[in-house]
Amino acid sequence: MARILRVMGVVLLMLVTPVSAEHSPHYDVACPTGSADIVLDPGHGGADPGAVNEAYNLYERDLNLEIALSTAAILENDYGYRVALTREDNETELANSERGEIANACGAVVVILIHLNASTDTNANYSQTFWGEKEKDLLLSLVIGQSLEPLGIPVKNVDRFDNGGLLRARMPSVLVEAVFMSNPDEAKELASGTRQDEIAEVIAVGIDTWMHERD
Numbered sequence: 001m002a003r004i005l006r007v008m009g010v011v012l013l014m015l016v017t018p019v020s021a022e023h024s025p026h027y028d029v030a031c032p033t034g035s036a037d038i039v040l041d042p043g044h045g046g047a048d049p050g051a052v053n054e055a056y057n058l059y060e061r062d063l064n065l066e067i068a069l070s071t072a073a074i075l076e077n078d079y080g081y082r083v084a085l086t087r088e089d090n091e092t093e094l095a096n097s098e099r100g101e102i103a104n105a106c107g108a109v110v111v112i113l114i115h116l117n118a119s120t121d122t123n124a125n126y127s128q129t130f131w132g133e134k135e136k137d138l139l140l141s142l143v144i145g146q147s148l149e150p151l152g153i154p155v156k157n158v159d160r161f162d163n164g165g166l167l168r169a170r171m172p173s174v175l176v177e178a179v180f181m182s183n184p185d186e187a188k189e190l191a192s193g194t195r196q197d198e199i200a201e202v203i204a205v206g207i208d209t210w211m212h213e214r215d
């Protein structure tokens with residue numbers, strides 16, 4: 001009888017627990033800086049290099065961190081925001097929803113997921129932003145998408161992306177695919193280290209614009 005009750009208990013639990021991205025595993029995380037206005041999340045890390053351009057020895061994991069560090073410096077020094085990064089080295093590996101939880105732990109008002117795109121078509125090159133939850137993220141995605149225009153490549157329409165980081169973050173969040181690192185022109189500039197700062201500058205301007213427009 002006890003066993004039957006236990007089994008029934010498990011069945012009942014399964015019935016009342018909705019299965020969705022929001023209920024995937026929870027992580028015990030802390031905000032690296034205690035608290036922050038803005039959280040920047042350099043995509044990938046650890047054993048996950050993200051996109052790789054072997055010809056130019058480029059790893060998305062490393063480039064995302066360079067861009068995030070540069071964006072943080074601009075936001076802190078030029079605009080006076082308090083900024084935290086979800087990872088500050090290339091060894092740290094984070095699950096996607098863990099990234100959103102770090103932003104929650106920071107009490108941030110906005111979180112930006114920084115990525116670079118890649119394609120087997122090496123001619124492909126455009127900027128794009130993605131939202132996870134329309135009501136929460138769409139306005140931010142539009143503002144940040146518009147801010148990418150000075151990069152000088154087409155900006156593709158914002159799109160939805162079922163990403164754990166976007167869905168888990170309680171505040172507005174956006175995933176930015178700034179440029180294609182598989183494109184030889186971009187790869188040259190990324191290899192020389194100049195493009196990272198240009199990308200950081202437009203993302204920082206976009207965040208500051210949104211911080212003023214949001215209310």
Ligand SMILES: [Zn+2]
Nearest residue numbers: 043050115116
């Ligand atoms: Zn990526």
